[in-house]
Amino acid sequence: MTYAIGIMSGTSLDGVDAALVNITGVNEETEVELIAFETLEIPEKIDQQIRESFSIESSNSALISSLNVKLGELFADAAIKVSKAAKINLKDVDFIASHGQTIYHIPEETEKYSSSTLQIGEAAVIAEKTGCTVVSNFRPRDMTVGGQGAPIVPYSEYILYRHHERTRLLQNIGGIGNVTVIPPNASLNDLVAFDTGPGNMIINELSQHFYNEPYDKNGEHAKQGQVNEKVLEDWMNHPFILREPPKTTGREEFGLQFVQEYLNKYKLPAEDWLATATMFTARSIAKSVDKYTTEKTDLIIGGGGSYNPTLVQMIKEVLPEISVIRQEDLGLSSDAKEAVAMVILGNQTLHRQPSNVPSATGASKPVILGSVTFGEQN
C-alpha cells in the first residue's frame, strides 16, 4: 500500500482538485486505485490574484512571490481535505504530487523571451504544512529537450487505459478538443496526441451571443436546431481541420473573432447555429480519429463537453462503428483523472523514471519530470 495524493489546479480556476490513491509498481507495472476525490474552492482573493498573474499588464515579481506561497498553502489544504475525506492520516501518505498553477506559457522562443512555462504553488509550503514529500514542477523538464511541456497527461492515460487488443482514444473536450491515441498493445512510443479542433469554444460563444448564457446547458438549444450543411462544410474546410497531426490550436483560431466572421457571413436561426457548432465539434473529432480507429476502438470522452448529451449523441452518430463512452461512466471523473495523473507522474519521478511522452509533446527523448521536496526529516 502506497498512499499518495495528486493535486491539480487548471487554468479555468474552477477549484483545486485532490485525489487520494493507492499506487503500486512503476512504469508499465504501475497500478492505481482511487480512494477519494475532493475539490477545494479557490478563495476570491486568491482567484483574483491568479487572474492578475495571467496578464503581462497586471503581474509582477511581488505578486508572483506572494501567490507562490498562498497557492502552496491552498494546495496543502486540498491535500488535507482529501485525506480527511478518505479517513487516511497524512502520516500514512507517501507523497503528494502537485501540478501547480500555470500562470504563463511561452510555447515558442521570441526575440525577447525564451520558450518556457511557469507553474507556481511553493512545494516547500506543501511539504511543511502536510509533512509529506512533494513532487512538483513537472512541465519544464520536457521543454529542455524540445518538448512543448504539454500535454502532460498521456503517460498516465497510457498507464490507465492501454489495452492489449483495443484502440483507446482519450478525447478531452474543453474549450478546445484534444485526443490521445493509444493503439492496441501499444508501447509508449506508439502514442499520439493532438488537438482535434474546437471543443466547447464555438458553442459557448454562440450561447453567449444568442442567449446570454455562458454555455448551452445540456445541449438543449442545439437539440432544437437543424445542422446547416453549408456552414458545416465551410468549417470542415478550415485549414486547421485539414492539417495533419501533430497540431495545436486555440482561441486565436476558433474564438470570438471566428464566430463573428461566420455570423456576418451566414444568417441562420439561433438554434441552427448551436446545432451546427455542436456537430462541427463532433465531426472534427470524427475526422481526426478516423485514421486511428481499428475494429475494436473505444472513444472515451472527458472534459466539460462530456456533460453535453446532444454533443455526445452527435459523436455517437458520426462514429457509429466504434464504442463511445464517457469518462464519468468509467468511475473516474475528468477532474479526478487529472489529479490521478499527477500521482502517476510523481511516482515515476520518485523512482527516477521518465514520464513525458515524446511522441505527444515533441520532446527529443524521455526525461525524468519534476522536483522532489522532502517532508519530515528521516
Added chain:
Amino acid sequence: MTYAIGIMSGTSLDGVDAALVNITGVNEETEVELIAFETLEIPEKIDQQIRESFSIESSNSALISSLNVKLGELFADAAIKVSKAAKINLKDVDFIASHGQTIYHIPEETEKYSSSTLQIGEAAVIAEKTGCTVVSNFRPRDMTVGGQGAPIVPYSEYILYRHHERTRLLQNIGGIGNVTVIPPNASLNDLVAFDTGPGNMIINELSQHFYNEPYDKNGEHAKQGQVNEKVLEDWMNHPFILREPPKTTGREEFGLQFVQEYLNKYKLPAEDWLATATMFTARSIAKSVDKYTTEKTDLIIGGGGSYNPTLVQMIKEVLPEISVIRQEDLGLSSDAKEAVAMVILGNQTLHRQPSNVPSATGASKPVILGSVTFGEQN
C-alpha cells in the same frame, strides 16, 4: 570522493560564481575541499532582464517565465566552466547546488502579499544541460516555519569555521555589515547572526557625492581624512546601533537619505566625511561583536569591505584584543565561500538533513531546505 558544484548569483549581479569541491560526510562530519572556483559574467541582455525583474513596475509573468529558463542555462554554463577549469568531467560530479537569483523578497506579510521569497533559475534546465542532479530553492522552506529565509550561510560557516576553543566571528561587509557568531565548541543552536549596521553603503554614497566615484578605492580618500568625533558620536547613537540583536537593516536606514540628512547637518572636508564613515563601519562592528568576544577570538572579514585596507586597519584599531583576518587570507574568497556554502546545503538536503539555523533566521525549528531535481535516469 564526492565532487559537487555550488552556484551562487548575488543581487549585485557581478557574475555567477561556481565552486567545484570535494565534499564528504554530513552534518558535523562534513568536510569540504575547494578544487576550483570560477566566475561567469552575466550577459548584458540577461543582466538587464534581471534588473527589470527586481521592480514591480517593469516585471511580469512572461519576463519571469523566460528569465527562469535563461538563468538556468547560465547557471549550467557556470557549472560547465568550473568543471573544465578543474579538469573534472561533469559525469563525475555528484550534484550541483544552485542558490538561484533572488528577484523578490517580502520579509513581512502585508495586507496584499504573503511573506515570501522568490529565487529563479530553472533546476530542470541545469539538470538537463549538465546531466547532474540539482539541489535548488533553499530559502522558502525556512520561511514556512517563521524564519526570514536569511541569512542562508550560517550553517556552512558553522561547518567551515567552528573551533573547539576559539570564538569565530564571520563578519561580512557588503552594503550592510552582518556577522555570524560561532562561540567556542558551539553546537548549531549557539550560533547568532545579525546585521551590524552599514558596511560600505555610507562610504559609497559619500564617494559618489564628493568624488563621483562609486566607492572609495582602497580606502584612499578615507586615509587622507580625520575622523570627526562629533559626527561619529551622533551616528553611534542611531537607534539601530543601540538596538540589541537579532536585528536587520538596509538602504531605508543607511542609504542616500541618511547621508543627505547628515551632509545638511554638518559641514566637514570631503576626506573627513570618508574617514568618519569608514570609522563608523568599524566602530559599529566593534560595538556589535563586543559582547561575544572571548579571550581567543578571530574576526574573519569578507565581502567587498575586506578590500578596503583603511577599513580593515580601523577595525584592527578598534578591536586590538582580537585577531582580525581577511577571508581571502584563509584561501577562500568571499565569493567562493558563498558558492561553497551552497554545496554544504545541497549535501544536507540529499541526506535529508536540515541546514537552516533557527537562531540566525528566526525559524521555529530546523527544516530540510531545497528541492531535488534528478539528472540522468538511473
